[in-house]
Amino acid sequence: MDIEGMDMEGMDIADMDIADMDIAGMDIENDIEKRFKANRSGHLQTKGRIFDIQRYSIHDGNGIRTIVFLKGCVLRCRWCCNPESQEYAIQTMKVKGEDKIIGRDVTVAEVMETVERDRPYYYRSDGGLTLSGGESLCQPEFAYSLLLTAQAAGIHTALESMGGVPYSVIARILPCLDQYLLDIKHINPQKHRDYTGRDNGLMLENARKIAASGQTELSIRVPVIPGFNDTVAEIEDIARFAGSLPSVKKIHLLPYHRLGQDKYEGLGREYQMKDMEPPTNEHMMELMKAAGRVSGLDCQLGG
Numbered sequence: 001m002d003i004e005g006m007d008m009e010g011m012d013i014a015d016m017d018i019a020d021m022d023i024a025g026m027d028i029e030n031d032i033e034k035r036f037k038a039n040r041s042g043h044l045q046t047k048g049r050i051f052d053i054q055r056y057s058i059h060d061g062n063g064i065r066t067i068v069f070l071k072g073c074v075l076r077c078r079w080c081c082n083p084e085s086q087e088y089a090i091q092t093m094k095v096k097g098e099d100k101i102i103g104r105d106v107t108v109a110e111v112m113e114t115v116e117r118d119r120p121y122y123y124r125s126d127g128g129l130t131l132s133g134g135e136s137l138c139q140p141e142f143a144y145s146l147l148l149t150a151q152a153a154g155i156h157t158a159l160e161s162m163g164g165v166p167y168s169v170i171a172r173i174l175p176c177l178d179q180y181l182l183d184i185k186h187i188n189p190q191k192h193r194d195y196t197g198r199d200n201g202l203m204l205e206n207a208r209k210i211a212a213s214g215q216t217e218l219s220i221r222v223p224v225i226p227g228f229n230d231t232v233a234e235i236e237d238i239a240r241f242a243g244s245l246p247s248v249k250k251i252h253l254l255p256y257h258r259l260g261q262d263k264y265e266g267l268g269r270e271y272q273m274k275d276m277e278p279p280t281n282e283h284m285m286e287l288m289k290a291a292g293r294v295s296g297l298d299c300q301l302g303g
């Protein structure tokens with residue numbers, strides 16, 4: 001059997017059952033199918049912690065998507081519209097005066113039941129599954145098992161992430177990831193640290209490595225935050241960096257909004273952005289044109 005000549009992408013050899021590999025009666029298609037089955041049966045029981053699943057979303061990836069929101073993040077961005085995502089711990093948040101439990105532990109199999117229900121929508125729209133958060137890669141085993149299982153089932157996979165984890169975690173998921181929506185918030189490390197709690201060195205380095213790998217469709221997403229990164233010069237810096245990455249085709253500018261404000265109150269936390277006005281449409285258009293001009297990339301608002 002020519003193991004070396006086989007396409008082993010997306011398969012975790014360590015998780016395969018050697019008994020499934022019928023070396024004497026070689027049939028590569030069956031072999032691959034068996035491996036996927038072996039993988040799926042192993043990975044279906046992987047547990048993770050999520051706080052929401054949104055169906056029929058037309059954001060966060062191509063087509064119509066099911067978004068799974070994982071709990072936990074290493075950053076503390078001042079503008080975060082999902083503050084209930086930041087802590088890995090299960091929390092209680094007041095919603096319209098009622099206590100709501102935020103976070104539940106699930107298996108990949110349980111999540112896939114919901115994802116599978118929307119398969120007809122994926123086919124019609126080229127959609128699929130997107131992992132979001134929080135930062136999904138803070139639960140690397142769960143993220144990997146879920147992406148691997150979905151892709152092995154023929155479902156398009158996407159990840160919304162700022163990439164602030166060791167590259168080894170990212171390298172492991174790339175073979176089962178069709179689309180990476182990578183957040184880049186600022187080029188200046190000190191300003192990044194001041195507003196998010198960490199500098200951006202690891203994230204920018206990972207962005208270069210992901211782009212160089214060529215293993216996934218890579219788009220850059222920039223939350224446009226007043227007082228943080230909303231000058232033409234700051235957006236141009238990010239856009240120039242994005243334009244320098246091989247294989248990036250698109251840059252998305254996402255205007256700041258205040259939809260998360262009530263959640264801070266529900267969690268008993270102060271909302272530090274309460275005096276900040278969202279950017280105007282005119283200003284967003286100006287930034288979009290500037291980003292497209294310096295990067296040579298297709299630049300769009302939202303998405």
Ligand code: SF4
Pocket residue numbers: 073074075076077079080081082085086133134135162
């Ligand atoms: S990286 Fe995203 S989820 Fe994490 S704190 Fe920042 S905005 Fe919130």
